[in-house]
Amino acid sequence: MNRSDFIKSLGLGMGGIILPKTSFFTTQLVKIYDNYIRGIQFYDFKKIAELIREGDEAVLKRDSENIHDAFATEVRFKEYKLGYIAAYENVVLANMLNQNISLIGKISRIDLNSYDNKVAIEIYAEVVIPSEKLITMMGSENRSDDAIDLYRNNY
Numbered sequence: 635m636n637r638s639d640f641i642k643s644l645g646l647g648m649g650g651i652i653l654p655k656t657s658f659f660t661t662q663l664v665k666i667y668d669n670y671i672r673g674i675q676f677y678d679f680k681k682i683a684e685l686i687r688e689g690d691e692a693v694l695k696r697d698s699e700n701i702h703d704a705f706a707t708e709v710r711f712k713e714y715k716l717g718y719i720a721a722y723e724n725v726v727l728a729n730m731l732n733q734n735i736s737l738i739g740k741i742s743r744i745d746l747n748s749y750d751n752k753v754a755i756e757i758y759a760e761v762v763i764p765s766e767k768l769i770t771m772m773g774s775e776n777r778s779d780d781a782i783d784l785y786r787n788n789y
Contacts, residue, residue: 709739
C-alpha cells in the first residue's frame with residue numbers, strides 16, 4: 635500500500651484521535667442510519683413526549699447484557715431510555731460502538747398521532763477526510779528529504 639492509499643484508508647478508523655489544527659485533515663458528518671426506534675411503547679416515552687423535539691440529540695448505548703439480542707443498541711434521551719435500534723439493523727452500529735467510534739444520534743421524526751408513538755433517529759459518524767494537499771504531498775515518490783515540506787511552510 636502506498637502512502638496515499640494509507641491516508642485514504644484512515645476514514646472511520648480515526649475515531650477518538652485528536653487531530654492537530656492543520657489544513658491536512660477535515661472532518662465530515664456522514665449519515666449512516668435513519669429509521670424508527672423500536673419498543674418505544676415499553677419504555678419512558680410517555681414521560682417525555684412533551685419535552686422531546688425533532689433535532690434533539692439522542693445517545694446510543696450498547697446493551698451487551700441483553701439476553702434477547704447480542705448486538706442490542708439502546709437509544710436514550712437525557713436520562714430516559716427510549717427503546718432500541720431494530721435487531722435486524724444494529725450489528726454494524728453495535729460493532730462501531732464496541733470499537734469506541736463516536737456516533738451522533740438526532741431525533742429525526744416524531745409522530746404522536748400513530749398508535750405506537752413513532753420516533754425516528756438519524757445516526758451520524760464523523761469521518762476524517764484528508765485534504766487534497768496532503769494526498770498530493772503523500773503521493774510523492776521522492777525521499778522524505780526531497781519532498782516539499784508543506785507542513786512547516788504553513789501552506
